[in-house]
Amino acid sequence: MIDILPDKCDFCGCCVGICPEDAIELKEAEIFIIDSRCTNCSKCVWSCPIEVIKFNKEGVLYK
Ligand code: SF4
Ligand code: SF4
Numbered sequence: 216m217i218d219i220l221p222d223k224c225d226f227c228g229c230c231v232g233i234c235p236e237d238a239i240e241l242k243e244a245e246i247f248i249i250d251s252r253c254t255n256c257s258k259c260v261w262s263c264p265i266e267v268i269k270f271n272k273e274g275v276l277y278k
Contacts, residue, residue, distance in 0.1 A: 216271055217248050217255065223267040230259035230268060 219230075219239075224246050231239045238252035239259060260270040 220267045233262040
């Protein structure tokens with residue numbers, strides 16, 4: 216599953232633009248993942264310049 220730490224996000228929009236499934240919703244000071252669309256591809260994780268998106272697979276936090 217993908218998690219965003221909303222307190223740390225600066226709402227730059229990089230992750231939104233890179234998501235192939237249009238699964239990240241960014242509205243002013245709110246950001247969240249639409250789980251039903253997310254395929255866990257992890258592109259958003261690597262796109263975040265301040266590393267506030269976490270990819271958690273089988274209990275391992277990659278970032
Ligand atoms: S893991 Fe992939 S599909 Fe899921 S929100 Fe991130 S970029 Fe989109
Ligand atoms: S790329 Fe990172 S800082 Fe930018 S909107 Fe996404 S989660 Fe927030």
